[in-house]
Amino acid sequence: MTFTTTTPHVLIVAALAMFVFTGCAATADTTEPGATAATTAAESLTITDPWVKAADTGMSAAFGTLENTSDTDINVVSATSSSATTMELHETVSDSAGVIVMQQKEGGFVVPANGSYELAPGANHLMMMGLTAPLIAGVDATFTLALADGSTFEFTAPAKDYSGANENYDDSETNK
């Protein structure tokens, strides 16, 4: 697993991070030398145990535990991946009939200050729609989370064969 943080206000750093994103070198010191202590939300965000459900075509979902090491809540507002045409931030809730349904999470995900936010099958997840290529078991997919302060957080997740997490598919189709 590798992840990097980028700071959109510092264009040179963002460009550098694109070159070296496969290593961990960019994680620690992405701010410009001499910059003030002001940090971006992305620098306080990590993800533990990321993985994505393998799928040949259509839809899939990515999971993991987001962790926030700062004293301020971090708001994930959107996600993108070169492996999918579009992505949505989803939650699963009980509808009026008691049926578990999936829907876009209003306002995105909020990773609480000094807390964590779990993305798991049957619960909150990063929904992938329109896979651009078969997501086969063992390949790494790369994701970019856009955060409310304008910074972005990138991570990779291995694809794993997984028979569950089917509620994602069913609900998405009815929502369309």
Next chain:
Amino acid sequence: MTDDEQPSAGRRLSRRHLLLGGAAAGIGAVGAVGIDAATRPDAPALAEPLNGTQTVPFYGVHQAGIDTVPQSNVALIALDLAEGTDAATLRRLLKLLTSDAARLSQGEAALADSEPELAVAPARLTVTFGFGPGLVAAAGGIRPAWLRPLPAFSVDRLDPALGEGDLLMKIASDDALTVAHATRMLLKDSRSFATVRWVQSGFRRAPGSVKPHTTMRNVFGQVDGTVNFVPGTPDFDRLVWGAANNPSWLRGGTGFVLRRISMNLDKWDKLDRSGREASVGRTLHNGAPLTGTNETDEPDFDAKTAIGFPVIAEFSHMRRARSENPDERILRRGYNYDEAPNTDGVSNSGQLFISFQADVDAQFVPIQRRIDELDLLNVWITPIGSAVFAIPPGCAAGSYIGDTLF
């Protein structure tokens, strides 16, 4: 099980545990143990350390599960790679399996583990991977000369469905449920790459049943495997981890042999105690050579009976298995098996004879050849499955088992 191996205090403890088990079932295993300890009159202030929490490091120069003290349960699984598997596909598979093995062995759920609660008691879980000739070819690697089916032996009655394969996974733990969960997880992650060729399960004494490091007994009741290498000794380093003439990708690895040995208990029943001891050359009581008193006594092959016959017969297993060439030795880590009876009798039992050696041809084959030529034990035992695998070295955190092959 005999009384001397299971202290009566242990039995009383088990019974009380059982009685409380029903009430405690809702709390789970840890809760049940806690209640058991708390109700004992001499309950210690702290809970006893659990076997389940013990771990064996995964990452290292060598793979785990070879110089590890043998766990009580093993599942050997051989996979056949899908037709046309290329090196890139193989790397993806090995990375997935390495991740599962590394995590599960440390008591962490695998990624995408559907039953994470089953991962919390590794009980010294190790997963050891072995490569067959088909996998080495798929990776484009150099095959060690010995990595091929063993030469045919006259005693063999081999079932191809119980032998060879492309990828071996040796999954061992002191807890059978842990083995089952690890097996399930590894096979789920193998499913889109390979098919299961065979699964062979085996067992030894459970932890705590006998003193640690007691030589195992086989289903014939014999002390089996007295002469063995000790990890960390020059013999072990040279004859198990040694380079031999192996290709460089195998440095830090070794060779693996499985012989599935059917042991005919119904036939064995007809043999009296002295005949049983003569067949091996050791006593049944403690495994001492028939010329000695303790298990580890050196046998005296020159000793004669009053009427001039050797005390340890020429045809005995111990004499036939032993070589005068010190290089013809192997590390033994066998397991018993006991399966549903077939049409031949009421038992279908035997041994998963497992050995590790740097050079299978130089170390294992000469021993098997001597046994094939003459060994009284052959009357009761029959090899019915056979497999040879190369065991690649261990790997560092962040890498994967087999990385030296690519």
